[in-house]
Amino acid sequence: MNDLRAIDLNLLVVLEALLAERHISRAALRLHLSQPAVSHALGRLRQLLDDPLLVRGQGGLVPSPRAHELAGPLAEALAQVRILLGPSGFQPATARRGFRLAMSDYGAMALLPGLLRAVRKTAPGIDLVVSQASREGMVAKVADGEVDLALGVFEPLPDGMRSAPLFEESYACMVDAATVRGLGKLDQVAYLARSHVLVTAHGGRVDPVDAAVAKAGGRRKIACVLPHWSVAPALIAGTNLVLTTARRSLAAFEEDARFAVFEPPFALPGFTFSLIWHDRTEADPGQTWLRERVKAVAAGDEPGDAISLRR
Structure with missing residues (x-):
């Protein structure tokens, strides 16, 4: 020894x-x-x-x-x-520390602007480093200590992991408005007759939208598979493609006359967007502070958030 x-x-x-x-x-x-x-x-x-x-x-x-x-x-x-x-408490105003977070571009769109504003306002010496990975990859990074917190949709977690729900999310569909003029939406037959854009950060897993479509007795034709959401809306304009994704990610397009945003034409369960961390950091004052900031932004309790999370 x-x-x-x-x-x-x-x-x-x-x-x-x-x-x-x-x-x-x-x-x-x-x-x-x-x-x-x-x-x-x-x-x-x-x-x-x-x-x-x-x-x-x-x-x-x-x-x-x-x-x-x-x-x-x-x-x-x-x-x-x-x-x-370390010190017995965490003093945000004077702290000098970096935190590592993992999230998809959807999570970054929904929470990162408000979180960064909250951090900069109360703890200007705190730095955030954000990375992206699959769900399994984010869990592994938290478990191995490569990141401090991860935000996403997670299966039952392994031992040693903790989680907190941030908000409930549902799905919506978006198409070029010119392709549904006079209707504003698609029924099941029209939905399945079109080709679709699939956003997925993981390979091999059955997409929840495809699972719901299969349960209704149908099957989507996928024209394009993307690992990130941000470019997906641009692919819809000027085409007859359909994008079915998290409703919050389409909030900015609901008032855009170029697009039609509507409920899916079949039963599609929502999902819980959560925050996860490891047991070993549960008592860390700095990480406790950061977790509370994330929860406050998700609850809409931080002023000036660009996207409402109370939907």
């Missing part, structure tokens, strides 16, 4: 940064260290743990199996040390 007195525990902070960034230069910037210092620390870590930990691969460093095993326990241990050694 290694004697802790002989180990520089700062090496664990370096390992955390390397596992998150997977790049020596970016880890050095994150730690405010020189690149040679980080390279030297990685060499010491390899010797200490008798493992290569990170090896060069396409686009950066690739964690070894041993490094993957260490990621979760390392994040948990460092989170507890930071709580232990």
